[in-house]
Amino acid sequence: MGKTFAEKILGMKAGKEVVPGEIVEVKPDFAMSHDNTAAISKTFKQIGVDKIDDPERHVIILDHCVPAANEKFAQNHKDIREFVGEQKMPNFFDINRGICHQVMAEEGFALPGHLIVGSDSHTTTYGAYGAFSTGIGRSEMAVILATGKIWLRVPETMKIVVRGKLQKGVFAKDVMLKIIGDLSADGALYKSVWFTGPTIDAMSMASRMVLTNMAVEMGAKNGYMEPDDKTLEFLKNRARRDFKVVRSDADANFESEIEFDVSELEPQIACPHTVDNVHPVSEVKGTKINQVFFGSCTNARLEDFEIVANVLRGKKVHSSTRMIVIPASQQIFLQAIQRGYIQDLAKAGAVIVNTGCGPCMGNHEGVPAPEEVVLSTSNRNFRGRFGSKEAEVYLCSPVTAALSALAGEVVGWEGEEW
Amino acid sequence: MPKIIGKVWIYGDDVNTDVIFPGKYTYTVTDPDEMAKIALEDLDPEFAKNVKPGDIVVAGKNFGCGSSREQAAFCLKYAQVGAVIAKSFSRLYFRNCINAGLPAITLAESPEIFKADEKIEIDLNTGTLKCAAGIFHFPPLPDAVIGIFNDGGLIPHTRKILGID
Numbered sequence A: 001m002g003k004t005f006a007e008k009i010l011g012m013k014a015g016k017e018v019v020p021g022e023i024v025e026v027k028p029d030f031a032m033s034h035d036n037t038a039a040i041s042k043t044f045k046q047i048g049v050d051k052i053d054d055p056e057r058h059v060i061i062l063d064h065c066v067p068a069a070n071e072k073f074a075q076n077h078k079d080i081r082e083f084v085g086e087q088k089m090p091n092f093f094d095i096n097r098g099i100c101h102q103v104m105a106e107e108g109f110a111l112p113g114h115l116i117v118g119s120d121s122h123t124t125t126y127g128a129y130g131a132f133s134t135g136i137g138r139s140e141m142a143v144i145l146a147t148g149k150i151w152l153r154v155p156e157t158m159k160i161v162v163r164g165k166l167q168k169g170v171f172a173k174d175v176m177l178k179i180i181g182d183l184s185a186d187g188a189l190y191k192s193v194w195f196t197g198p199t200i201d202a203m204s205m206a207s208r209m210v211l212t213n214m215a216v217e218m219g220a221k222n223g224y225m226e227p228d229d230k231t232l233e234f235l236k237n238r239a240r241r242d243f244k245v246v247r248s249d250a251d252a253n254f255e256s257e258i259e260f261d262v263s264e265l266e267p268q269i270a271c272p273h274t275v276d277n278v279h280p281v282s283e284v285k286g287t288k289i290n291q292v293f294f295g296s297c298t299n300a301r302l303e304d305f306e307i308v309a310n311v312l313r314g315k316k317v318h319s320s321t322r323m324i325v326i327p328a329s330q331q332i333f334l335q336a337i338q339r340g341y342i343q344d345l346a347k348a349g350a351v352i353v354n355t356g357c358g359p360c361m362g363n364h365e366g367v368p369a370p371e372e373v374v375l376s377t378s379n380r381n382f383r384g385r386f387g388s389k390e391a392e393v394y395l396c397s398p399v400t401a402a403l404s405a406l407a408g409e410v411v412g413w414e415g416e417e418w
Numbered sequence B: 001m002p003k004i005i006g007k008v009w010i011y012g013d014d015v016n017t018d019v020i021f022p023g024k025y026t027y028t029v030t031d032p033d034e035m036a037k038i039a040l041e042d043l044d045p046e047f048a049k050n051v052k053p054g055d056i057v058v059a060g061k062n063f064g065c066g067s068s069r070e071q072a073a074f075c076l077k078y079a080q081v082g083a084v085i086a087k088s089f090s091r092l093y094f095r096n097c098i099n100a101g102l103p104a105i106t107l108a109e110s111p112e113i114f115k116a117d118e119k120i121e122i123d124l125n126t127g128t129l130k131c132a133a134g135i136f137h138f139p140p141l142p143d144a145v146i147g148i149f150n151d152g153g154l155i156p157h158t159r160k161i162l163g164i165d
């Protein structure tokens, strides 16, 4: 019997054949942490080891509250810079670089066949590049700093095949919301999820990242896509290390196989307060919104800016609505400036903010007041996620966000040209 | 391991980390006592005020879904919760419980078997749970991780392995 991608990678790392359910001790190729590195470094010090195991293994990216919103966040960043200096860690990216998951891809750390862990649940994102990547806790990251090692359970694999050409106005986000809505928030609990099929093949790398990013919203341990020419093209002159593409064998044991035909799919929206509370946008059309947030590691890449700029160009964000825009990285920000998208958005009345996470987890730069309604291109809408537990958050694609910003209420694409 | 005896606090399915330990506190609230005071703040404001040492949090499926933040496990430990029982746990939450040395028990039965405010008894050695509705069994922790749990969590365990303690 053949092996799945997950069994192969974890087996390679453990130095033996492994089966699902088995627990193995492994050394990850890269370990990513962000603003939580200060807390991690304090836990590391409690262990009682002076020097970290391998400075090259760790990637530290400041993004969760950048620039610092207050003294506490500033102290947090300062502590991290000192730790990085003390331990001579080469892979450090300060507040001007971007959201961690985007930076991992842009800087060539997200590599096929690599085992990557991160002290952030959306570490699943790098599966779009053929990596096995998953989130871990802060204490676990502290132990990796000290010993390089972590235990992982070998997951069962779920194969999701996506077929059909997407209609105009329908994007990767709508596909993923549909999948999560159908399978539910624990539909892939502990599983390795392999996304495959013609619809995925047709997607850009940026769109593929939307699916692997949100795989954790249905409980998955990791999301995976087989590298193809687009992947290799993206990695040219970018990959930090040599890599080997790892694929599942055709006769591997998949715990389940599910097909989605998305050719008739309408734009989708996740309603408060769970990511799996998904409906076609047409069902909640007309819901008034106070703020649109176009940002996050899910949907604020250049292709998203292009669409949003095309919708907003020459128009105005509705007077009853605010629009906050945060590019996923500084590189994207610069490209969006060069192409004139930032000007289009600013002229339409949007507020452009420094790259980073912003209000996505309620820290700063546009958190809503109680009872306000936010329409967001991010990945999570739990109660309190944006700061106020009385605020309501809906999740949608960038085009739905842009059209709704103009209308001041939720609307999906209905055949407008842009 | 001694038996865990405490009053149950019963919640539903898909309790996420944002309601257990809100994201806005993740970089600003770090003191254990302060963390205990905001445990479950956005789910049940009465919890932190009234929880007693040994009390047990009971929930449905997918407990602890969402963020990787381990404060969502540690804040319950600091509130001196004796154990968390759920139909299933998110994988990150389950890991964080082991790392915190907080018993996370996967029980096939639904939370409906428990009566509000009843006292129950858990024996981790035998994998049994006694409550008004009867005696129930749950699977023990995997062997590979039981050492971490027995040493009181990942950090003390690592110190032991490295020969520091």
Ligand code: SF4
Residues within 6 Å of the ligand: A064, A099, A100, A101, A120, A122, A295, A296, A297, A298, A356, A357, A360, A361, A378, A379
């Ligand atoms: S943008 Fe939001 S989901 Fe993404 S890493 Fe930042 S806080 Fe997490």
